[in-house]
Amino acid sequence: MTDYNGAMKTRPEHDLLGALGVPADAYYGIHTRRAQLNFDLSGLGVHSDLVRALADVKNACAQANLRTGHLDERIAGAISSACEEIASGKLDDQFVTDAFQGAAVNLAKIAGDLRLLSSGPKAGIGEIKLPALQAGSSIMPGKVNPVATEAVSQAAFQIMANDHAIALAAASGQLELNAFLPMIAHNPFQSLTLLKNAADLLAEKCIRGIEADEKRCEALVESSFAMLTALSPHIGYEAASDLAQKSQESGKTIRQVALETGLFTREQLDRILSTVEMTKPGIAGT
Numbered sequence: 001m002t003d004y005n006g007a008m009k010t011r012p013e014h015d016l017l018g019a020l021g022v023p024a025d026a027y028y029g030i031h032t033r034r035a036q037l038n039f040d041l042s043g044l045g046v047h048s049d050l051v052r053a054l055a056d057v058k059n060a061c062a063q064a065n066l067r068t069g070h071l072d073e074r075i076a077g078a079i080s081s082a083c084e085e086i087a088s089g090k091l092d093d094q095f096v097t098d099a100f101q102g103a104a105v106n107l108a109k110i111a112g113d114l115r116l117l118s119s120g121p122k123a124g125i126g127e128i129k130l131p132a133l134q135a136g137s138s139i140m141p142g143k144v145n146p147v148a149t150e151a152v153s154q155a156a157f158q159i160m161a162n163d164h165a166i167a168l169a170a171a172s173g174q175l176e177l178n179a180f181l182p183m184i185a186h187n188p189f190q191s192l193t194l195l196k197n198a199a200d201l202l203a204e205k206c207i208r209g210i211e212a213d214e215k216r217c218e219a220l221v222e223s224s225f226a227m228l229t230a231l232s233p234h235i236g237y238e239a240a241s242d243l244a245q246k247s248q249e250s251g252k253t254i255r256q257v258a259l260e261t262g263l264f265t266r267e268q269l270d271r272i273l274s275t276v277e278m279t280k281p282g283i284a285g286t
Contacts, residue, residue: 131209
């Protein structure tokens with residue numbers, strides 16, 4: 001595990017990870033404290049009784065799977081040790097609400113952005129190319145469906161649903177009795193499994209294989225009226241508006257119209273409308 005400043009604490013699992021060739025500085029403990037630091041969460045702690053109940057349920061599951069032969073003895077022992085440490089109350093402050101919810105929202109956002117940026121390739125944005133994991137669309141030959149991002153989004157939606165279901169179950173308890181604890185105990189573990197698998201899928205099957213479509217990106221920049229933002233400091237707002245109107249009427253790019261009107265030389269336009277130059281603070285080309 002790590003402390004709140006990210007400093008490494010010695011734990012038995014580090015010896016195992018070292019033996020597997022995992023460098024110590026690459027290890028990240030499975031604690032919601034790290035999620036709290038990286039995602040927008042409520043910051044509210046989970047009630048200690050619920051934390052202990054979840055640890056007991058997880059420990060019982062591990063022992064049951066061990067006795068039925070569905071779990072290796074070493075893995076079952078590690079799970080039981082972790083659950084006993086959690087049940088002791090030592091890690092109560094590391095369990096905060098919305099850890100899965102916040103991570104799922106971020107995963108859904110990333111997956112949605114990747115689908116949007118890869119849409120097309122002709123009629124959409126098409127700035128990036130996602131790895132082709134299927135032969136194509138069943139109704140549109142040549143189309144590459146973003147199946148990895150779609151799967152991740154569905155996992156994220158289910159995690160959000162689990163979080164809502166837990167809230168409903170918690171709110172439905174009566175006096176000191178809550179008949180819905182089995183679902184409350186089940187959902188976090190399902191969410192954790194979904195979150196882990198979805199993150200792995202997105203990284204391995206999608207993000208690692210993304211390619212930028214440089215020609216498409218360049219064409220989108222050249223056809224954009226955002227070019228006028230870079231030119232207006234040099235010629236004024238009214239002249240820039242005239243260029244926009246001429247570009248729209250003629251169907252030519254801002255660069256072509258600006259060159260034809262004689263307001264700029266080709267060298268000046270190359271300098272001012274450089275994509276690198278336009279991303280820097282200040283006036284492009286100065």
